[in-house]
Amino acid sequence: MRSLPRRRRFVAGLLLAPLLTGCFASESGEESSGGADGSRLKVALAFPPAENFNPYGADATLLSRLGVTEGLTRLDANGAAAPALAESWSRENDRSWLFTLRDAAFQDGTEVTPKAVATALTRAAGAEPVTAALSGVELTAEAAGDRRVRVTAAKPDSALPLRLSSPGLVVLSSKAYAEKDAVSPVGTATGPFELTKVTGTTAATLDRFDDYWGGRAQASGVDAKFIADGTARTNALRTGGVDVAEAVPVSQATSLDEVARRETATTRTTSLLLNTEKGAFKDPKARAAAREAIDTSGLARGVYEGHADPGVGIYGPALTWAADKRVKPTGRAAAAAPDGTSVTVATYDNRPELPEVAQVLKQQLEKAGFKVKLEVREYSRLESDALAGKFDAFVSARNTMLDTGDPVSILASDYTCEGSYNLALLCDKKVDKAVAQAETVSGTAERQDAAMTAEAAVLGTDAVVPLVHQRIITGVGAAVSGLLLDPYERSLLGVGTRR
Known part of the structure; x- marks a missing residue:
């Protein structure tokens, strides 16, 4: 494996962490991890997984909001493409772009290589039904040297780096595609939190991924509950059952203290x-x-x-x-x-x-x-x-x-x-x-x-x-900081989110 030694990769990740969490309003100025293990976060989400966490459908944003999955790029606060698993890119011609990968690892311990990235994007491009970011678009991906991946569109596509920021075009390890007709993000993604257990459509357990390229997360893990009823989500926050409740109904907003409400355009x-x-x-x-x-x-x-x-x-x-x-x-x-x-x-x-x-x-x-x-x-x-x-x-x-x-x-x-x-x-x-x-x-x-x-x-x-x-109104417990308040609703938990 040609990535940085673990200690050096961790230090480098601390320097890069603001790139990930600095894009949107955060609850704290501290963006990367400290030395001590943090507490687990309890989070109530509005939408349960509809397709067993298939990253190519409606569940894609669940995975990105929980800090599980990443793509080659991500959106910054101005809506421009910013580095994620790709540290840089350049346009070769009107249809092809060349992406240079950073040193990173999958949660199963394997390396993020050009071949692995090309395999992941090829699988996403062939998903049925077509993932939303590729509506009307045909993409191919291939390894192009030591750390580079070439992504080519069937027709000119000036928005391709933006397109690759989509939660539906994430990069997973080869283990994710072990079954022909299924894709599993459990333990196969690259984000700061690893999905380790799924309890039907009611709950999910995530643990911190200590080798995350962007730095060690401050929370030791996440216990997610999927609560479709907005009143129930709000009550769970108010009674201490969860630390964060997304999509608080406007009818319930006044039931929370002002300091517990975050309104995001x-x-x-x-x-x-x-x-x-x-x-x-x-x-x-x-x-x-x-x-x-x-x-x-x-x-x-x-x-x-x-x-x-x-x-x-x-x-x-x-x-x-x-x-x-x-x-x-x-x-x-x-x-x-x-x-x-x-x-x-x-x-x-x-x-x-x-x-x-x-x-x-x-x-x-x-x-x-x-x-x-x-x-x-x-x-x-x-x-x-x-x-x-x-x-x-x-x-x-x-x-x-x-x-x-x-x-x-x-x-x-x-x-x-x-x-x-x-x-x-x-x-x-x-x-x-x-x-x-x-x-x-x-x-x-x-x-x-x-x-x-x-x-x-x-x-x-x-x-x-x-x-x-x-x-959008998000309910936030008094002890929580570092939450990502994202106008695009792709992010919620990051390396600096903690309790």
């Missing part, structure tokens, strides 16, 4: 997705009627009690560049009177505001003349039906920068004919053309401009009605 937008393929909202005039019936300001003031901003687009105010670049949608159909048209609106209860949002939408739509049936389930029991178009409308809270950090990629995955997370089942030539054009633009400002033009094309179809742009 995020790039998460709650939207109403309308089924454009079949049912009542196949008609663009019916979609226009639904849009005109909705009072987004009332939702922000009422349901979210001021902890959200009225929906203005797919991209919200957390992306400070978006407001000055927004393009007015054109080509919208004229609204037609609903005249008692029956529709089913579905949502999930992992985010406790959503059922209340759906209830208010029901009232607003019925006032406009629709007949509305609500369906509420836990997310893992709802997603497949939503993607299959079994509902007329779907209320979803989606972090627009979660998958890649690239504003164009979310449009490709969510609103194009070949999109892998197209809940509106939208297939529109004008939208596909605008997104395809945006994907060819390389400069940051120019790509943002193109993204806003494509956003206007999507909004012009009325396939999506942006409702509110959320702020």
Whole structure:
């Protein structure tokens, strides 16, 4: 193994640790580990694993938030690609990038080598269904010398370093792929915490990975509970059952002391997705009627009690560049009177505001003349039906920068004919053309401009009605510090998180 000796690697990791945890607001100025073993952290998360911690699906962000998995890059506070397992990279041509790896080890003791990285990315690229960061994108990866990996896209992709920061494109050891049709992150990842035990969909146990390249974590481990009910999560924090509770409902925020609440502006937008393929909202005039019936300001003031901003687009105010670049949608159909048209609106209860949002939408739509049936389930029991178009409308809270950090990629995955997370089942030539054009633009400002033009094309179809742009409330125990408050919602626990 050609990595640094363990002691030298540990010291080097201490110097590099701020690179990982300095990207987002932290609860403490101390970012890396001290000498003594820390206490275990007890954490309550809102979403249980839906696919046995498969890193290519909905569970990818669970793994990254718990500090288990990493990719070649990560997002910094400005939304740019920053080093992670790759310490640097360069563009060879319009399709290929060369990444230089840092000295790091997998949690099973093997070395992070170019061959191992290429194997991991190849497996991710071949996942079915396609992981969200690769919607409409084909990648190949190969070892390219001592410490380098070449990643090549089938067509020019200026956002590739951003794309590789996705929680769905993590690097695992060869042991993770021992079974042909399954991927296991248990003991095979590279992050500061190692997943050691999974108890169904209710709990997980993580231990500190002492050979982590970024420094030894201050907490000795993590005991995670998955509690879908927001009130129960908040009560667990209030009674000392957990040290951290994510996604505290706005209705429960005042039950916590002010010092126990952390509010973070995020790039998460709650939207109403309308089924454009079949049912009542196949008609663009019916979609226009639904849009005109909705009072987004009332939702922000009422349901979210001021902890959200009225929906203005797919991209919200957390992306400070978006407001000055927004393009007015054109080509919208004229609204037609609903005249008692029956529709089913579905949502999930992992985010406790959503059922209340759906209830208010029901009232607003019925006032406009629709007949509305609500369906509420836990997310893992709802997603497949939503993607299959079994509902007329779907209320979803989606972090627009979660998958890649690239504003164009979310449009490709969510609103194009070949999109892998197209809940509106939208297939529109004008939208596909605008997104395809945006994907060819390389400069940051120019790509943002193109993204806003494509956003206007999507909004012009009325396939999506942006409702509110959320702020997330995290419940934090008095003894906890070093928590990562990430607007992209990819990170939560790092080497400096402790109790």
